[in-house]
Amino acid sequence: MAKLTIPAQELLRSGHSACPGCAPALAMRLMLKGLGPRTIVSIPACCWTVIDTPYPTTALGVAMLDNPIESTGASISGLRAAADALGIPDVTILGFAGDGGTADIGLQALSGMLERRTNAIYAMYDNEAYMNTGVQRSGATPLGAWTTTTPVGEGSHGKAEPKKDVMGIVLAHHPVYAATVNPSFPEDFVKKVEKARDLSGPRFFHIFAPCPPGWRYPSDQSIEIGKRATDCGVFPLYEVMDGHYHITRKGGALKPVREYFQAQGRFSHLGDADLDRVQAQVTADWNRLVRLESET
Amino acid sequence: MAAVIEIRFHGRGGQGAVVASELLAQAAFLDGKWPQSFPFFGVERRGAPVTAYTRIDTHPLGVRTSITTPDVVVVLEPSLLRTQPVTDGLRDGGLLLVNSSHPAEELVLPAGGRRAAVDANRIAVTHGLGSLTMPIVNTAMLGALAAVTDVVSMEALDRAIQEFVPARRPENQAAASDGYHDVRVVGGTLPFTPSVPRAAAATLPLPEGPMASESSERYHTADWRTLRPVIHLEKCTRCNFCWKFCPDDAFSFDAEGYPVLRTDYCKGCGICAVECPPRAIEMVEEA
Numbered sequence: 412m413a414k415l416t417i418p419a420q421e422l423l424r425s426g427h428s429a430c431p432g433c434a435p436a437l438a439m440r441l442m443l444k445g446l447g448p449r450t451i452v453s454i455p456a457c458c459w460t461v462i463d464t465p466y467p468t469t470a471l472g473v474a475m476l477d478n479p480i481e482s483t484g485a486s487i488s489g490l491r492a493a494a495d496a497l498g499i500p501d502v503t504i505l506g507f508a509g510d511g512g513t514a515d516i517g518l519q520a521l522s523g524m525l526e527r528r529t530n531a532i533y534a535m536y537d538n539e540a541y542m543n544t545g546v547q548r549s550g551a552t553p554l555g556a557w558t559t560t561t562p563v564g565e566g567s568h569g570k571a572e573p574k575k576d577v578m579g580i581v582l583a584h585h586p587v588y589a590a591t592v593n594p595s596f597p598e599d600f601v602k603k604v605e606k607a608r609d610l611s612g613p614r615f616f617h618i619f620a621p622c623p624p625g626w627r628y629p630s631d632q633s634i635e636i637g638k639r640a641t642d643c644g645v646f647p648l649y650e651v652m653d654g655h656y657h658i659t660r661k662g663g664a665l666k667p668v669r670e671y672f673q674a675q676g677r678f679s680h681l682g683d684a685d686l687d688r689v690q691a692q693v694t695a696d697w698n699r700l701v702r703l704e705s706e707t
Numbered sequence: 708m709a710a711v712i713e714i715r716f717h718g719r720g721g722q723g724a725v726v727a728s729e730l731l732a733q734a735a736f737l738d739g740k741w742p743q744s745f746p747f748f749g750v751e752r753r754g755a756p757v758t759a760y761t762r763i764d765t766h767p768l769g770v771r772t773s774i775t776t777p778d779v780v781v782v783l784e785p786s787l788l789r790t791q792p793v794t795d796g797l798r799d800g801g802l803l804l805v806n807s808s809h810p811a812e813e814l815v816l817p818a819g820g821r822r823a824a825v826d827a828n829r830i831a832v833t834h835g836l837g838s839l840t841m842p843i844v845n846t847a848m849l850g851a852l853a854a855v856t857d858v859v860s861m862e863a864l865d866r867a868i869q870e871f872v873p874a875r876r877p878e879n880q881a882a883a884s885d886g887y888h889d890v891r892v893v894g895g896t897l898p899f900t901p902s903v904p905r906a907a908a909a910t911l912p913l914p915e916g917p918m919a920s921e922s923s924e925r926y927h928t929a930d931w932r933t934l935r936p937v938i939h940l941e942k943c944t945r946c947n948f949c950w951k952f953c954p955d956d957a958f959s960f961d962a963e964g965y966p967v968l969r970t971d972y973c974k975g976c977g978i979c980a981v982e983c984p985p986r987a988i989e990m991v992e993e994a
Binding site for chain 2 (some may be wrong): 424428437438440463467597633634
């Protein structure tokens with residue numbers, strides 16, 4: 412057998428209730444491979460609170476706390492304070508929240524946790540809409556995407572506003588470590604998680620999390636969609652440590668964004684002019700990232 | 708029949724069970740009745756078992772509860788007969804309507820019940836509704852329901868499809884019509900053998916603390932799938948990609964390092980087949 416490139420230990424159990432082909436489920440599997448068993452996970456209302464349960468069962472091989480959608484940042488602050496008070500410093504506290512619970516509803520608690528320098532990891536798995544309630548747009552939904560609240564038809568052409576820059580918001584708080592990860596690149600994912608695990612202070616992950624029903628593509632394409640997102644520059648892989656940017660995957664020239672957009676039903680209404688505009692923005696964002704890497 | 712008619716739909720996420728319950732209510736409203744419809748608030752995942760309810764009265768409805776003693780049970784996915792207690796609470800003299808290519812005579816029911824079967828998969832595929840592996844059968848099933856009960860008129864159903872179905876209206880109208888004409892119903896009695904004992908849910912031991920401590924591996928999510936991976940070991944290079952990318956942790960390894968499918972848990976997403984570099988995994992239709 413070829414050598415395993417990621418840890419063998421499984422802390423995500425089978426029998427969970429994620430949809431077939433769910434990238435957020437794979438993301439949790441990889442996250443716990445990196446963090447190991449000495450972890451407490453706090454999960455707000457989101458797909459993952461349903462994936463983990465129903466009571467009295469759990470799909471996690473570590474302790475899990477279920478919390479209200481706006482509270483992830485506050486709850487991991489409390490968990491850390493409790494662990495410290497009880498004299499158990501060698502536990503990793505992880506908040507694992509969706510994009511709605513992070514970029515919109517939980518933004519205040521996230522900001523507070525970062526600003527208080529809470530010694531915990533906050534991970535946003537970004538499936539780019541409120542998927543658990545049936546595909547409503549969030550602040551993290553990208554420009555042009557179809558959702559049930561940004562329909563396609565007369566007077567509406569998908570989401571009219573661009574995606575919120577959550578990494579930018581987080582980095583404005585100067586965390587110890589922040590990184591983007593993508594389950595289509597498991598080795599990079601786990602390596603960054605292991606690095607974050609061994610640091611102390613506020614840490615953040617932006618996880619790319621394709622959703623077959625919400626993005627309207629077949630369930631066997633989740634990994635392919637993720638690869639295209641990174642290789643087209645839509646979701647670049649990088650980390651920022653103490654203010655220093657480091658791009659962790661550079662595959663030569665970026666592929667055209669069309670390869671990513673045209674694989675998904677939620678973008679099927681976009682025409683050449685729309686995609687040209689998206690391409691210009693993605694290229695500009697990528698160039699800015701490359702510049703930040705060389706300047707920091 | 709009593710003035711109130713209660714219908715319970717069982718399907719899989721993606722088949723349109725929730726839309727069926729809503730569409731039936733819309734049609735009943737067009738018939739001048741007082742309907743309500745709502746889904747069971749649970750795991751509405753693609754492929755997961757889904758339950759939805761429609762209640763129809765000739766007078767305003769006060770009751771707002773879920774339906775536990777239905778007059779009619781509509782099953783959109785035949786494999787649910789094996790894994791879900793679909794006939795639980797079905798009233799004496801009630802009707803079980805099943806999407807099945809098998810004749811109605813083969814359906815097991817409480818004594819005195821009526822049963823009906825219609826091959827809604829075939830109808831849906833004929834009219835291009837959904838895909839081969841996941842046909843959208845709700846309108847064909849509602850057409851069959853209109854034929855074998857007086858719950859709703861075919862005229863109202865046809866109008867409801869025209870007004871409320873978001874896409875492919877002519878195809879859905881044709882599917883409803885085919886369901887109306889193709890459904891077969893039989894009466895008679897057969898011994899009742901519930902596929903899942905009703906007591907099972909009630910006898911779960913209470914946990915000792917506030918922690919959920921039982922493993923989710925109790926749930927065999929294999930019954931969500933319509934496709935199954937078959938590993939051709941002669942092509943396998945033991946690269947582990949199938950294991951690495953599986954969101955359900957549905958692969959283990961044998962002593963020589965070859966992948967072994969944990970068949971109880973694979974949901975049939977097909978990622979392993981797409982990611983396998985030597986193309987050693989093939990997705991085949993679940994028997």
